[in-house]
Amino acid sequence: MIMSAYQNKVLRIDCTKQETRTEPLNMEFAEKYVGSKGLAIRYMYEDMKPGIDPLGPENNLYLTTGPMTGTPIPCSGKLSVAAKSPATGTMNDCSIGGHAGIRIKFAGYDMIVFEGQMDKPSYIVIEDDKITFHDAGELWGMTSHAAEKKLIDEYGTEYSVLSIGPAGENLNFISCINSDYYRQAGRGGIGAVMGSKKIKAILIKGTGPVNVPNIKETTDRILEIFHENCLSEDNEYVFDEGTYAFLEACNDGGILPAHNFTAATDVNWDKYNGAVMKKYRLGKRGCGSCGLGCGNFMKVGDAIVEGPEYETTAASGPQCDIVSIEHNVRYNQLVDDLGMDSISTGVTVAWAMEMAEKGIHDFGVHFGNEEEMLKIIEDMAYRRGQGAELADGVKVASEKWGGTDFAMHSKGLEFPQYEPRGSFGMAASYAVSDRGACHMRSYTANEEVFEASCPPYTHEGKGQVLYDLGEFNAIKFSCCLCDLWGSVDYAIMAELLTLITGREWTEEEMGVVGRRVLNIGRAFNQREGFTRADDVVPQRLFKDPLKGGPADGQVMTEEGFQDMLDQYFEIMGWDKNGCLPQELLDTL
Amino acid sequence: MATKRLKFKKALCIGCQLCSQVCSAYKEGAYVPSKARIAIETCYDDGSLKYIDNYCILCGMCMKACPFDAIDMDKGWLHVDPEKCKGCGLCAKKCPKHVIQIRDNFAFICDTCEGDPNCVKACPHGALTFE
Amino acid sequence: MKITITMRGTLKKYMPGEKERVVEVPDNCTCDEALQCIGMNYKEIPNFGFVVRNGMRCMIYDRLEEGDELKAWSRVSGG
Incomplete structure (x- = not known):
């Protein structure tokens, strides 16, 4: 059936031929996967054969909106940015904020797919139904912020700019795509995919409508739900201090990682926390259609950034034994500008610091040294000197240099800042996540x-906790809604989808779609050859007792970890090897 | 009774553009912010956060500029007479807030939803008020 | 025995205007029992999160000692 709120149109841009075409949205996929995350993975599964080179012309880059995108449903402005990951070889769906998502909808598309590769560095402009290809010229080689500024100065603020920095141009596994300067599609080397297509920037302007019945x-009902549920006290912390709110909670909870995941509290947490942030905050910002506004625009010294988020703060602070909000801001601005993932960069540098501490190899960075850290990050972006050794993350670096026990990643994606020995389920979560270690799948903490x-x-x-939370996020990010509308539930999602699409969506169906999205992600990876054997976490979790905090002395056992996988596979209906049986694959 | 006006406090604005989306919903029958009678956005430029606040302040410059007397403010909000408006665009040129749109030979001007503005209802943290 | 109780997140509304409060509670009581002394039944508070004893997360049924600092958090939702 035709559903409202969707544009019922997919734009395919063939970069190799510099041609474009549109096709109707596959409504069967839309009914089964809703949009954004789920829809992107289903299209990837359909379009791309297994075994393709993530940095080759056969890897497509998908920008996917959901039916809620471009409506005043609060927190609906995120955009899925997906491709096969160069860092992990699995599927990778990132979620970027800013205004690109809503503008793609207003331009008339549910999804834009970039296929092939440009023959030379270029940028692509999409203005409603007009698509043009441009020589990147001097933009190629610029940092992301410099490039965005130049493009906005020329084209105007009605355009959203998605750009890569030198890290993406150099095809680093640690590379992101930026928008609105400080919002990212961050992880899994997504920037390198855009770089491999020689696309420096994508500009989007949309002036058309999104239509819904009645x-x-x-809109009256959306505003009611907005005020009653989204703007309720549960989510107040978002406008007040944003993700800084997690700092004290994680420290109290004993899962704030420090010294490359050696300890899990930091006595100095209140020297760089939300209260300190507020002294330097100049303004608040949110994404398109945001109802909360998590962004903190800060200036400390001459360093400016909208951020840093909890992940960035922890990854550049306690993980590296640095106590300085100025450093967190400086780091954030630098990695954004260079187009690098703030999580993977911090964790990789922390690993390098431990390698030096243990006398295995000195990359030139040491715990507590801010200047060395900022210098090597630039070297990583440009693949210079010792930075070249770290540019592709801890998996690649540790396979060459040793120190694999404490190279904190799963499948080649570095750990987010939640310590599994303080929250055992997180270990299984990182191991089974569809794109490598990610907390935005199943946040069991x-x-x-x-x-x-x-x-x-x-x-x-x-296993059950892992499943329930994973299912919830899977449907939530397919609608799509931002993680920070924490109090949303299936009843609200179903009611909103029904109102805007004109199709009856039930509460129960939300769970069914969530489960299906978990399955299609796994199916993609299975087809690439991934099995239970790849659902691993580093030995540190089993060998090194955690230091400090409520989880002091905790280690995990291999049997316990495997048991969590067994529980989860059984709940998912996968076999003992973590694979979907054919009957299940056929339902997708 | 004093005329109520839209007021904007930038410290509370998050640049969500829900104001334009909701305006277009009630006035244009679709979510199409490019056609809204209000256009507030924030953006980064040269290391600072800029607020571009285009909303009707009821200054009445459009009314004064109209050569056909098509605009009045009799009820406390702007009203354009479709019989008189020719879509000449002089009002739009004079508007200090750049919120008048000329389309299909007609001037689309904010009428504060006749004294009960919907944009204010959509604003998450009260950056937009009507007082 | 005397302990100090603090609220965090949206639970602050249970102690409006106070940063912390010294409370008389039964010797060696559980966190749950201590909160009951100030009129909070965690099972009836929908967004009740977790408790922290002397800066470290503990379980709601863990026992307290004289001079302890008990902090109660609302749920920290999101990821």
Whole structure:
């Protein structure tokens, strides 16, 4: 059936031939996967054969909106940016904020697919139904912020700019795509995919409509839900201090990682926390259609950034034994400008610091030294000197130099800043996530640590926690809605989807779609050859007792970890090897 | 009773553009912010956060500029007479806030939703108020 | 025994205007019992999160000692 709120149109841009074509949105896919995350993975599964080179012309880059995108449903302005990952070889779906998502919808598309590769560095401009290819000229080689500024000065603020920095141009596994200067599609080397297509920037302007039935009544109801649920006290922290709110909670909870995942609290947390941030904050910002506004625009010294988020703060602070909000801001501005993932960069540098500390190899960075850290990050972007050794992350570096036990990644994607020995389920979560170690799939710490009576240091029952939270995020990010609207539930999602699409979506169906999205992600990877054997976490979690905090002394056991995988595979209906049986694959 | 006007406090604005989306919903029958009677956005430029606040302040310059007397403010908001408006665009040129749109030979001007502005209802943190 | 109780997140509304409060509670009581002394039943608070004893997360049924600092958090939702 034709659904409203969708544009029912996919734009395919063939970079090799510099041609474009549109096709109707596959409505069967839309009904089964809704949009954004789920829809992107299903299209990737359909379009791309297994075994293709993620940096080759056969890897497509998908910008995918959801039906909620381009409506005043709060927190609906995120955009899925997906491709096969050069860093992990799995599927990779990133989520970028800013205004590109809503503008793609207003331009008339549900999804834009970039196929092939440009013959020389270029930028592509999409203005409604007009698509033009341009020589990147001197833009190629510029940092991301410099390039965005030049393009906005020329084209105007009605355009959103998606750009890469030198890290993406150099095809680094640690490379991101920026928009609005300070929003990223961050992880898994997504910037390198754009770089391999020799696309420096994508500009999007959209002036058309998004249509929904009974728009006045629908908008009235959206605003009601907005005020009652989204703007409720549960989410107040978002406007107040943004993700800084996680700092004290994670420190109290004993999952704030420090010294390359050796310890899990930092006595100095209150020297770079939300209260300190507020002294330097100049303004607040949100994404298109945001109802909350998590962005903190800060200036410390001459360093400016909209950020840093919790992940960036922890990855550049306690992980590297540095206590300085100025450093966190400086680091954030630098990695954004160079087009690098702030999580992977911090964790990789922390690993390099430990390598020097242990006398295995000195990359030129040491715990506590801010200047060395900032210097090597630039060298990583440009693949210079010792920076070249680290540009592709800890998996590649540790396979060459040793120190694999404490190279904190899963499948080649570096760990986010939640310590698994303080929240055992997170280890399984990182291991089974569809794109390598990611906390935005199944954030089990929500139940294991931030809940009054769930024991964190056990493996029993964690498979179910993993599944429930994974299912929730899978449908949420397919609608799509931003993670920070924490109090949303299936009833609200189903009601909103029904109102805007004109199709009856039920609460139960939300869970069904969520489960299906988890399955299609796994199916993509399975087809690439991934099995249970790849669902691994570093030995540090099993060998090194955690230092400090409520989880002091905790280690995990291999049996416990494998048991969590067993529980999860059984719940998913996968075999003992973590693979989907054919009957299940056929339902996707 | 004093005329109520839209007021904007930039410290509370997050640049979400829900104001334009909701305006276009009630006035244009679709979510099409390019056709809204309000256009507030924020953006980064030269290391600072800029606020571009295009909203009707009821200054009445459009009314004064109209050569056909098509615009009045009798009820406390701007009203364009479709019988008189020719879509000449002089009002749009004079508008200090750049919120008048000329389309299909007609001037589309904010009428504060006749004293009950919907943009204010959509603004997350009260950056937009009507007082 | 006397302990100090602090609220975090949206639980601050249970102690409006106070940064922290010294409270008389039964000797060696659980965190749950201590909160009941100030009228909070965690099972009836929908967004009740977790408890922290002397800066470290503990379980709601863990026991407290004289002079302890008990912090109660609302749920930290999101990821």
